[in-house]
Amino acid sequence: MSTPTEPAEAEEHLGAVEESRQPKQAVSAKVPPAAKASIIVLGVAALISLPLILGDYRLLLANMMLINGIVVLGLVPLLGWSGQFAFISAAFMAVGAYTGGRLLNLVDGLPLEVGLLLGCAGGALIGLAFGALAVRVKGYYLAVVTVSFMFVVEMVAREGGGVTGGVDGFLISAPPVLVLGLNPLKGVSTYYIGLALTIIVLAFVMWLRRTALARGWAALSVDEHLAQAVGVNPYRSRLIAFVIASSIFGLAGTWYAVVTQYVQPHTFGFGLMLTHFVFLIVGGVKSPIGAWIAAIVLTVASEYIRSFAGISEIVYGATLLIAVLVMRRGIAGIIERITRTRERWA
């Protein structure tokens, strides 16, 4: 939303409608369709051509960037829209890696698509089971419960013996791909599969925002009574957000396992979860596009910042601090100010 003008005089007379004394500034100006279309075309063209100009190492970075993008797309509905401080991104990536990824490792010839779906379903099912308990609590309590869950997942992965691969984790060799018969680990095709997953998840999340479900979350994050006043069952609504997010994380985790070919219990720890939150906050918690851009930019940036040996953490921390202080609504806020648009909820 572009910044609203100063509130119209608080005691404005209702008759003002007829007198056309309206708030001075329209809130949503439309971007000309041509401009919008050309931005989208340019962006998509850049994303498609990217791997053709990158070397092997940078291609891996590009793959990580897309995975991080998918993860924040799951965080936006959960944190930004339904307002739940659930720190489950890394834990449910692990769930995806240890369900879909593990099955790809154990079952020879299992197609990638099936593995990804299984990881997604694994995330959804465990998300439903854990969420049914977790979303009964809110705020700090939810944060504590979900962080604890993360350690439980790691412990199960480590102590799971033959089932999970134990401390050593497991390796995944290239699973077959049904569509086009690609090799998911061969150069640019890895990237394009990641891009396809990104587009699917992005389209889903963008569609989601314009449903009654997302508007119910918005009401819920303002006030639970307001949500109930329009017939929203708060518990159920929170649980749905939880399950949607955990299935997206499950998908991302499975794909992560395939891309890196190696899963260990400590891969999906506290640090990974924190970087996801950094992306989300810098991007703008309520904006899928803003958060996604932040994930892309910061994944790449952190790689270059790493070359400031010894002071990389300071540079990274300072960047964040500036981002949070200067851009209060993140990248999304800046985009909205420039284009004078706002995100639509209907």
Next chain:
Amino acid sequence: MANEVLRCDGVTVRFGGLVAVDNVSFTIEEGTVFGLLGPNGAGKSTLFNSVTGVVRASEGRVELFGADVTSLPAHSRMRSGVARTFQLGGLIRDFTVLENVVLGIDHKARIEGNRLASVKSKQVLEEARQILIDLQLGDYADYEAGAIGSGTQRAVEVARCVAAGAKLILLDEPGVGLTPPDREFLKNLVKRLADHGTSVLITDHDTDLVLGAAERVLALDQGSVLMVGSADEVKSDKRVIDAYLGTTEEGTE
């Protein structure tokens, strides 16, 4: 006899040792405006909340459209065809006025049990815009709800309730913080709702607003019913005047 949309039967609400509402009974008939009057601390809000489900009655029974809802949570009650406004914060400020009204259309879909209704977003937006136009709020449709005046915000909340297709609308102190002309607009809005067959429960400590809008009025004092009657009866009742009508209409919040 007309159908009853709301019946409270011996509703008592206790908070620990404090009896906020004491054995209150009343009914609202279809298509009428019912006022709930009382000075601050009389138990208006608590009684109102025991109807909406925000507060559970310690004793007694609440019926909506003939069904016992005493033990139902707030959202289930609202799904039976009731909508409400709030004293404060009844809109999503980041949403446009139009999107807030769409929230009401979502509510209607939940009342009707038709979860997929709001998938057709173009149709939903048109419907919401038409409701705003009908209520003379069309010009505000595309403004952010937090940026418009408080009187208009209150009217948009009513529009949201109308969009829900509610048969009973509960107005929680709608006059708070409004200028006299805004109250006048609100009063007329309420009367228009009743003309369309919608029942309204309005609570306020502004006696002019309540007595001007409502046909029947329940006057509360210290948690119990002082009297129930037509607006005129209540206006001229000695006990009511003694209890609070004699004071200025501004109230003392």
